[in-house]
Amino acid sequence: MSFLAAALGDDLTLKIHAAKILVVGAGGIGCELLKNLVLSGFENITIVDLDTIDVSNLNRQFLFRSQHVGMSKAIVAREVALQFNPKATITAHHENIKTSRYSIEYFEQFALVLNALDNVDARKHVNRLCLAANVPLIESGTTGYLGQVSVIQKGTTECYECTEKATAKVYPICTIRSTPDKMVHCIVWAKECYKLLFGKTADSMLYEDPANEDKSAFMDQVLARDLPPAEYARGVFRGLFEDEIQKKLDIKTYKTATKMPQPIVLANLALPPAPVANWNDRMVWSLEAAAQAFLDAVAAILGSNDDVGSLEFDKDDVLAMLFVAAAANLRAHVFQIPTESLFACKGIAGNIIPAIATTNAIVAGLQVLEAFKILRLAAKSASVAETCKYTYCNRSWDGRGVLLNPVALSAPNPKCFVCSRQVLDLALLVKGTTLQQLVDHVLKKRMGMNAPTVSIGANTIYEEGEDAEESLRVNLAKRLDELPGGGIHHDTVLTVEDFSQDFNSSLCIKDWVPPAKAEEEASFNFLLGPEWAKWKADQEPKADVTMHDDDDIVVDDTPGKRKTPSDMPSPAHKRAKH
Ligand SMILES: Nc1ncnc2c1ncn2[C@@H]1O[C@H](COP(=O)(O)OP(=O)(O)OP(=O)(O)O)[C@@H](O)[C@H]1O
Numbered sequence: 168m169s170f171l172a173a174a175l176g177d178d179l180t181l182k183i184h185a186a187k188i189l190v191v192g193a194g195g196i197g198c199e200l201l202k203n204l205v206l207s208g209f210e211n212i213t214i215v216d217l218d219t220i221d222v223s224n225l226n227r228q229f230l231f232r233s234q235h236v237g238m239s240k241a242i243v244a245r246e247v248a249l250q251f252n253p254k255a256t257i258t259a260h261h262e263n264i265k266t267s268r269y270s271i272e273y274f275e276q277f278a279l280v281l282n283a284l285d286n287v288d289a290r291k292h293v294n295r296l297c298l299a300a301n302v303p304l305i306e307s308g309t310t311g312y313l314g315q316v317s318v319i320q321k322g323t324t325e326c327y328e329c330t331e332k333a334t335a336k337v338y339p340i341c342t343i344r345s346t347p348d349k350m351v352h353c354i355v356w357a358k359e360c361y362k363l364l365f366g367k368t369a370d371s372m373l374y375e376d377p378a379n380e381d382k383s384a385f386m387d388q389v390l391a392r393d394l395p396p397a398e399y400a401r402g403v404f405r406g407l408f409e410d411e412i413q414k415k416l417d418i419k420t421y422k423t424a425t426k427m428p429q430p431i432v433l434a435n436l437a438l439p440p441a442p443v444a445n446w447n448d449r450m451v452w453s454l455e456a457a458a459q460a461f462l463d464a465v466a467a468i469l470g471s472n473d474d475v476g477s478l479e480f481d482k483d484d485v486l487a488m489l490f491v492a493a494a495a496n497l498r499a500h501v502f503q504i505p506t507e508s509l510f511a512c513k514g515i516a517g518n519i520i521p522a523i524a525t526t527n528a529i530v531a532g533l534q535v536l537e538a539f540k541i542l543r544l545a546a547k548s549a550s551v552a553e554t555c556k557y558t559y560c561n562r563s564w565d566g567r568g569v570l571l572n573p574v575a576l577s578a579p580n581p582k583c584f585v586c587s588r589q590v591l592d593l594a595l596l597v598k599g600t601t602l603q604q605l606v607d608h609v610l611k612k613r614m615g616m617n618a619p620t621v622s623i624g625a626n627t628i629y630e631e632g633e634d635a636e637e638s639l640r641v642n643l644a645k646r647l648d649e650l651p652g653g654g655i656h657h658d659t660v661l662t663v664e665d666f667s668q669d670f671n672s673s674l675c676i677k678d679w680v681p682p683a684k685a686e687e688e689a690s691f692n693f694l695l696g697p698e699w700a701k702w703k704a705d706q707e708p709k710a711d712v713t714m715h716d717d718d719d720i721v722v723d724d725t726p727g728k729r730k731t732p733s734d735m736p737s738p739a740h741k742r743a744k745h
């Protein structure tokens with residue numbers, strides 16, 4: 168430590184010892200970061216992580232060993248890091264950083280916050296709390312060989328939400344529903360199938376009105392929920408992989424296809440006796456094994472889960488993954504697409520890019536260097552924006568022969584609805600939208616709010632959080648135009664607030680009829696801010712413009728890690744629902 172003190176100087180060394188810092192996340196980056204911080208002389212650290220240690224973490228989260236599997240990441244990370252410097256005070260919390268106890272006042276006690284997270288949602292939340300508490304935030308992320316570190320300070324630098332974090336992939340809906348030609352299409356379909364059978368059925372892209380005479384052949388089997396699980400599983404199998412495919416062949420849906428789909432006749436399969444769940448997950452199943460896995464998974468999910476009807480796919484849920492891998496493989500058999508192992512399916516389903524320990528180590532090291540710069544500044548007149556850098560790791564040497572690229576931090580985006588509090592246009596079909604959809608899809612999922620309050624003028628129509636008025640929940644089921652206080656119409660300005668994040672914004676509603684096709688009826692479309700501006704600009708008459716992506720869907724398979732600029736699709740790419 169004395170060499171370090173000589174290198175850093177007494178002044179900075181003292182500041183490092185005294186600084187109270189918060190680390191959010193004790194995963195791949197967090198373990199490296201905590202180790203670095205302790206070895207750099209930081210002695211007052213709080214670490215928060217909601218997760219427990221999984222065996223798959225051990226290859227890169229070096230504070231953890233096999234005896235720790237199942238234990239809290241934050242608590243084990245604390246115990247192991249203390250061994251590097253027993254004098255340090257490390258406080259560990261096995262909790263979600265979004266819980267109300269981590270309030271703005273809580274954040275105010277820290278000199279610095281360092282993020283080591285893996286999802287955009289938690290990053291947005293910490294971003295808002297750091298802005299509200301006026302504490303500098305050192306943000307980080309890695310995706311395979313790519314990684315970046317940036318520093319956020321209220322009012323002087325870009326915040327985490329000044330630029331759109333656009334990572335969702337877009338697939339044409341007809342490819343998913345009718346003409347898959349890659350395993351990823353089958354997996355997207357299988358995830359929708361999971362929602363159809365075990366989640367919110369009507370929200371699935373595969374759902375069709377049971378009263379519709381032309382509905383797909385599988386709908387009746389899907390809705391026959393009072394059958395015993397094993398019988399139900401066989402019925403759904405026949406509906407999805409035999410009857411529906413045969414029906415489409417009969418009505419010549421595939422007459423121009425180069426490869427004709429082949430229905431799978433369950434009665435003709437010699438199913439293996441052993442349960443497939445015990446097999447090696449790197450093996451590619453035979454058709455019979457995939458069929459058995461499908462039947463087992465459906466029966467097991469129905470038999471073991473009280474939440475059927477509201478389940479959401481999670482790649483780490485063994486039964487959910489078994490179902491998706493089996494359903495995707497069966498569909499791949501039907502469409503003569505090369506099949507994949509459960510392990511490979513999990514990679515595609517979770518959109519996993521393998522984490523690279525070295526990238527995590529580089530990024531965690533860069534975070535500590537930025538922390539040194541911020542502490543050095545404390546008493547001086549220079550600002551974070553002038554001194555700190557946004558640094559990204561390239562995949563290979565760039566034209567100048569560098570792997571690590573430090574660039575100046577950008578100024579706040581004056582159009583940012585978070586740090587510049589701009590009014591945003593929100594276009595949606597007013598008479599086709601409920602308050603619940605607005606709250607779930609726009610306010611929470613898209614705008615990153617945790618406990619939203621919604622008001623029209625002085626009328627609060629909905630609120631969440633501590634002391635929230637429960638009676639307002641009845642408004643969730645109402646259509647926007649039927650809400651109290653005259654309802655929401657074209658050009659109504661809504662105030663949306665989250666007191667826990669010191670966040671507020673105004674949304675100017677634009678009544679918009681999405682040019683949805685029949686397949687899209689079940690999904691909820693909206694355009695927010697720049698997307699609406701682009702939509703309007705695209706409507707201006709132009710010579711010879713081909714609208715090619717009418718029937719695209721956005722597949723929510725966001726890997727959750729922030730990407731480097733070169734890797735980021737443009738915001739317009741994010742929701743190409745034209
Ligand atoms: N809201 C949150 N509150 C606290 N910790 C969080 C929150 N969201 C994510 N984390 C933690 O951030 C860490 C991110 O680490 P990392 O990217 O290595 O993910 P992982 O879950 O360990 O690995 P993988 O996703 O590859 O299985 C995880 O330990 C995760 O539990």
Ligand SMILES: [Zn+2]
Binds near residue numbers: 325327579586587
């Ligand atoms: Zn911003």
